[in-house]
Amino acid sequence: MNAIDRLIEKIKETNNPTVMGLDPRYDIIPEVVINKYENTLEGISKAILEYNKELIDNVYNIIPAIKPQLAFYEMFGIEGMKAFKETCKYAHEKRMIVIADAKRGDIGSTAKGYSNAYLGHTIIGEEKISAFNYVDFITVNPYLGVDSIKPFVEDCIKYEKGIFVLVKTSNPSSGELQDLKLENGQTVYEHVASLVEEWGKDLRGKYGYSSVSAVVGATYPEQLKELRNKAVHTFFLIPGYGAQGGKAKDIALGFDEQGIGGIVNASRSLMCAYKSELWKDKFKEEEYAKATRAEAIRMRDELNNAIK
Amino acid sequence: MNAIDRLIEKIKETNNPTVMGLDPRYDIIPEVVINKYENTLEGISKAILEYNKELIDNVYNIIPAIKPQLAFYEMFGIEGMKAFKETCKYAHEKRMIVIADAKRGDIGSTAKGYSNAYLGHTIIGEEKISAFNYVDFITVNPYLGVDSIKPFVEDCIKYEKGIFVLVKTSNPSSGELQDLKLENGQTVYEHVASLVEEWGKDLRGKYGYSSVSAVVGATYPEQLKELRNKAVHTFFLIPGYGAQGGKAKDIALGFDEQGIGGIVNASRSLMCAYKSELWKDKFKEEEYAKATRAEAIRMRDELNNAIK
Numbered sequence: 001m002n003a004i005d006r007l008i009e010k011i012k013e014t015n016n017p018t019v020m021g022l023d024p025r026y027d028i029i030p031e032v033v034i035n036k037y038e039n040t041l042e043g044i045s046k047a048i049l050e051y052n053k054e055l056i057d058n059v060y061n062i063i064p065a066i067k068p069q070l071a072f073y074e075m076f077g078i079e080g081m082k083a084f085k086e087t088c089k090y091a092h093e094k095r096m097i098v099i100a101d102a103k104r105g106d107i108g109s110t111a112k113g114y115s116n117a118y119l120g121h122t123i124i125g126e127e128k129i130s131a132f133n134y135v136d137f138i139t140v141n142p143y144l145g146v147d148s149i150k151p152f153v154e155d156c157i158k159y160e161k162g163i164f165v166l167v168k169t170s171n172p173s174s175g176e177l178q179d180l181k182l183e184n185g186q187t188v189y190e191h192v193a194s195l196v197e198e199w200g201k202d203l204r205g206k207y208g209y210s211s212v213s214a215v216v217g218a219t220y221p222e223q224l225k226e227l228r229n230k231a232v233h234t235f236f237l238i239p240g241y242g243a244q245g246g247k248a249k250d251i252a253l254g255f256d257e258q259g260i261g262g263i264v265n266a267s268r269s270l271m272c273a274y275k276s277e278l279w280k281d282k283f284k285e286e287e288y289a290k291a292t293r294a295e296a297i298r299m300r301d302e303l304n305n306a307i308k
Numbered sequence: 309m310n311a312i313d314r315l316i317e318k319i320k321e322t323n324n325p326t327v328m329g330l331d332p333r334y335d336i337i338p339e340v341v342i343n344k345y346e347n348t349l350e351g352i353s354k355a356i357l358e359y360n361k362e363l364i365d366n367v368y369n370i371i372p373a374i375k376p377q378l379a380f381y382e383m384f385g386i387e388g389m390k391a392f393k394e395t396c397k398y399a400h401e402k403r404m405i406v407i408a409d410a411k412r413g414d415i416g417s418t419a420k421g422y423s424n425a426y427l428g429h430t431i432i433g434e435e436k437i438s439a440f441n442y443v444d445f446i447t448v449n450p451y452l453g454v455d456s457i458k459p460f461v462e463d464c465i466k467y468e469k470g471i472f473v474l475v476k477t478s479n480p481s482s483g484e485l486q487d488l489k490l491e492n493g494q495t496v497y498e499h500v501a502s503l504v505e506e507w508g509k510d511l512r513g514k515y516g517y518s519s520v521s522a523v524v525g526a527t528y529p530e531q532l533k534e535l536r537n538k539a540v541h542t543f544f545l546i547p548g549y550g551a552q553g554g555k556a557k558d559i560a561l562g563f564d565e566q567g568i569g570g571i572v573n574a575s576r577s578l579m580c581a582y583k584s585e586l587w588k589d590k591f592k593e594e595e596y597a598k599a600t601r602a603e604a605i606r607m608r609d610e611l612n613n614a615i616k
Contacts, residue, residue: 025417026432039433071414071421075430077439078393081386103414105449106379107479109333113379122383124334125347131385141413143451144477145484169452171415176453180499183489188496191488 003136003162004213004235005205007097008260010064016300017255017307019065019099019237020055020292021267022087023072024048028272030288045079051288052087055271056094058289059296065097065136067237067265085132092134099237100132103166105141105148112151114138119163120155137162139215139237142192149199153212156203162211165196167227170217170240189223193231200233207260209235216254218246218264225253228261236262241299242269248306255307264303270295311444311470312521312543313513315405316568318372324608325563325615327373327407327545328363328600329575330395331380332356336580338596353387359596360395363579364402366597367604373405373444375545375573393440400442407545408440411474413449413456420459422446427471428463445470447523447545450500457507461520464511470519473504475535478525478548497531501539508541515568517543524562526554526572533561536569544570549607550577556614563615572611578603 001009011017026034026044033051037043056066066087073084088098104114118138121128140152140163152163168178168189178189186194193214200212210233216224218240227234236254240246241264254262273279273295274288283291309317319325334342334352341359345351364374374395381392396406412422426446429436448460448471460471476486476497486497494502501522508520518541524532526548535542544562548554549572562570581587581603582596591599 023418025421026430039435041430041432041437041439044432069414069418069421071412071418071425075421075425075439077425077430077437078386078389080439081389085386103449104379104411105413105451106377106411107477107482110331110377110379113333113377113383117379117383117385122334122349122385124349124352127347129349129385131349131383131388141411141449141451143413143449143474143485144479145481145486147479147481166451169415171452171455173453173455174415176503177451177496177500178453180496181491183491183493185491188485188488192485195484 001160002205003160003211004209005207007065008207010097011263014062014064016063017263017303018063018296018299019067019263019265020059020063020270021265022052022066022068023267024051025072030274030285032286041077041079045076045083049083049086053090054289055292056091058293060094060096063296065099065263066091067099067101069101088134097136098134099137100135101139103139103141105144107144107147111148115151115155119152119161120159137164139164141166146199153199156211164213164215164237167193167196167214168216168220168223170219170244193227196234197231204233209233218251219244221250221253228254238262239265242266248302251303252306259307266299309468310513311468311519312517313515315373316515318405319571322370322372324371325571325611326371326604326607327375327571327573328367328371328578329573330360330374330376331575332359333380338582338593340594349385349387353384353391357391357394361398362597363600364399366601368402368404371604373407373571374399375407375409377409396440396442405444406442407445408443409447411447411449413452415452415455419456423459423463427460427469428467445472447472449474461507464519472521472523472545475501475504475522476524476528476531478527478552501535504542505539512541517541526559527552529558529561536562546570547573550574556610560614567615574607
């Protein structure tokens with residue numbers, strides 16, 4: 001099945017347009033987990049994997065997808081990359097959709113290399129070998145134009161995978177490039193959004209959305225609304241909810257009349273629910289994954305109320 | 309010493325403004341190396357490391373720097389990343405400058421994660437641990453604005469490292485975004501070039517160039533010339549020579565009156581010299597590294613003739 005249809009159906013099955021960002025910064029992992037392991041790259045990577053698995057065990061039937069952020073695995077080196085790979089495998093086995101937040105972007109054969117790594121296969125002699133299996137979607141950067149996108153699109157068709165292209169990101173300085181006004185009156189991000197519609201035209205699924213879709217931040221609600229109206233085949237991966245300031249009512253602007261069209265990322269607010277004002281008195285530190293589940297249910301209901 | 313000064317002095321010492329791109333696609337590794345190892349991710353990664361080391365052994369005293377392209381290591385998974393790390397270590401021990409071609413770009417704390425991974429340290433408890441040591445420079449993508457650059461700049465100051473920001477890339481579709489005309493008459497890449505000058509202003513070294521510098525392709529000589537005149541503190545990492553079509557006389561436009569200001573990447577033409585029309589009859593396949601050395605000398609002389 002087309003990757004975006006797989007994602008949409010999983011959202012319907014769980015009735016939850018949330019993706020759990022798995023960004024294992026050292027300081028958010030509960031001490032009860034950290035203390036079991038040595039303070040080495042290997043030790044911390046084992047702690048990360050235990051933590052991720054425990055979170056997945058507690059939410060896999062109520063959250064449709066995970067989004068591990070590669071930076072937080074690469075920073076723990078080879079051992080961190082092992083934790084990334086194992087996390088993807090574990091979530092996949094639990095039937096979650098896996099979005100690798102890699103924001104890769106490079107030219108021609110190099111983009112093909114990245115696509116081989118995360119979406120397709122590496123060919124070694126006569127063998128096809130997967131480097132990082134179990135990834136359904138990867139995020140990519142459009143600065144180099146279609147050369148950097150096409151190899152991914154080809155693998156999306158071949159292997160029923162998907163990509164999210166950065167269009168309008170959630171960070172404060174996103175406008176520095178993305179909001180620049182072109183001489184035709186469009187902004188750079190509007191132009192990129194129209195390219196994404198074009199790049200994804202052969203990958204539209206049964207809900208009208210394409211497996212070549214876009215990242216649009218919750219922190220810019222006007223732009224989210226405008227893009228929902230213009231980029232009608234583009235599904236949105238929406239970061240910026242919670243810690244970054246995006247509200248449910250803002251996010252609702254990214255959804256269509258059927259209540260679909262986006263998936264909302266929450267990283268810190270889910271991973272660190274056990275430390276939050278709302279949940280810290282209700283759960284002990286060792287119940288961190290239960291706090292995550294409680295927060296996931298609260299977030300799901302809040303989003304669904306705003307969207308419908 | 310400031311990273312860009314280290315690079316410039318190494319270029320002067322070798323009298324060679326070349327960086328050897330180490331992009332170990334499976335099909336360019338000589339059979340004489342491939343055949344020693346199994347057709348597995350582990351086997352191919354060992355072959356890559358042997359190949360890279362042999363090339364480095366044969367050029368380290370005539371080429372100032374290497375540029376491993378992360379995609380071609382990630383595509384071989386965890387084992388590939390080990391080969392990347394070991395390659396960087398080996399080149400560093402041979403006193404070469406290491407440029408990790410990663411083109412990473414992400415927001416705030418995530419950019420910090422990448423910077424920790426490649427330029428700085430990951431802090432685990434009380435320990436500072438390096439994930440991928442021995443990297444002097446990393447390439448980064450500007451699409452997310454200064455939020456995605458600042459964490460790297462801070463580490464450049466702290467650890468005497470450098471970055472190359474994508475400005476005008478060498479690929480055919482680079483213009484799709486980078487050449488868009490803004491309403492003020494500038495192109496997107498010109499605007500990015502002016503941001504890079506600003507971002508790098510605290511990192512200028514004794515030759516006037518900054519450790520926060522730029523990628524500008526050899527395939528767009530007019531733009532290279534124009535940027536050399538405008539971005540006077542920005543050193544250029546220049547891809548696109550050889551296989552992609554950039555000529556020495558074009559590249560010379562990226563250099564200043566003192567004959568400095570850029571370093572020219574060659575990947576395939578150096579790595580695969582043993583297969584090229586020019587060298588294949590002069591060297592046997594097992595002498596692949598000698599062919600690379602011969603091509604490196606030819607390229608050095610060609611560049612120096614054009615620049616001076």
